[in-house]
Amino acid sequence: MSMRKIDLTSFQVATSETARQINRRIALSLIRRHEPLSRADLARRSGLQRSTVSAIIDELIVEGWVNEGELGLLPRGRRPRFLHVNTERVGTIGVELRPELTTVGLAGLDAQFKAQEQWNTPATPEAFAARLAETVVALRAQFPATRVEGVGVSLPGRVDAQGHLMFAPNLGWPAMDLRAMLESVVGLPVFLENAANACALAELWFGKHPEHVRNLVAVTVSEGIGVGLLINGQLVHGANAMAGELGHVTLDEKGPPCKCGKRGCWERYASNSAAVMDYARGTEGEASLASLAGVDQLARFRSLVELARNGDPRALAAIDRMAHFLGSGLSFIITALAPEVITVVGEVTALWDRVGPIVNDVVARRALLQAGTRIVPTDPQARPRLRGAVALVVQQYFAAPDVA
Secondary structure: OOOOOOOOOOOOOOOHHHHHHHHHHHHHHHHHHHOOEOHHHHHHHHOOOHHHHHHHHHHHHHHOOEEEEEEOOOOOOOOOEEEEEOOOOEEEEEEEEOOOEEEEEEEEOOOOEEEEEEEEOOOOHHHHHHHHHHHHHHHHHHOOOOEEEEEEEEEOOEEOOOOEEEEOOOOOOOOEEHHHHHHHHHOOOEEEEEHHHHHHHHHHHHOOOOOOOOOEEEEEEOOOEEEEEEEOOEEOOOHHHOOOOHHHOEOOOOOOEOOOOOEOEOHHHHOHHHHHHHHOOOHHHHHHHHHHHOOOHHHHHHHHHHHHHOOOHHHHHHHHHHHHHHHHHHHHHHHHHOOOEEEEEOHHHHHHHHHHHHHHHHHHHHOOOOOOOEEEEOOHHHOHHHHHHHHHHHHHHHOOOOOO
16 A cells, blocks of 8 residues: 655544545445446445445435436345436536637536537637636526536646646746636536646546556647556646656757757647648648648647658658657656556547557557557547546545545
8 A cells, every 4th residue: 555645734633524535435336337336335345334425425315416317236235325426417518728729528427518509719818718607608698507517628738736837838828827817717616637748647637547556647639748647546747847858858969949948848749730740841741731730730740640641751751750759758657657557649640550569669669668658549520638628627526535
């Protein structure tokens, strides 16, 4: 059993209410993981007394978190009713904020989306907040029977525990109290997190990994590169919430300029924008991408993927170079942290049959492999950033309360 030192500069003593909250969240989490469960099953799995379980479940049913469904079968005696998490009555709103495109979806507690809207990301945080407020009102009007518990936002930057935006070079917004701004216009609790961290949480809460997986790294490959670190089952934020900004590790001090102000960062070699720039060197490549997709970076990379699928040699060379540098960075992560799993998130996974072997070859040559780390591409159709935004809200009610 791992031990955690009590932080004597910031702690909360345990009370009877703390115990009640822990028991309640254990019950909710067991139902979520193993549903359908009867009250007797829940008592056996949790070790709680049946009277305690009944009191918790009665409360959760009244509040709408749990409902009782079908009757179970027993050879004799009273037939139990099975418990389920109420994914219809209780919901969340997830926001995937990217520099060029924002997606907003209303989902149940199981991260199954009932409706989604997409729009071009406004240039300023004020305009973004106003557009988000309109979208939240519209989604809630579509599903008036669903009680929305909060709004989760995954974004390309770093935010501190109070919801202040600290660092977002690819978004281009200044440091600010973004949570307060958004809560003031949407009228709901708002939870903000770096996109890579949100993707790591999506794997923790909704992934299909074995329960023993406690060390997982999510690498988001888009306009830049983000890294979310889940170590011993906990997100690592670091000082000033800056842990995981490995996309800004310098590979070459004389390399291409980066929006962070330095040169030759990892993301200038292994991101979508890096691959597009690599292909577009010269007017022929630039014209090819512009004619297929207009001018925005995400559309250009998708066009590059299509060119590669169609056998364009320059597109294939750009993708191969991107894969090589992606593998180089993952080698460092594996050697430094030895995670059980690295998940790769982004449009590049659509070419994983070509990218994956290159990445694995580079990792085999550069990393210490005793950790046995698995590198797993995520399905873009699963919307990991958006599901991670939902996880930000879900964990507020299912995770263990922090008492020390």
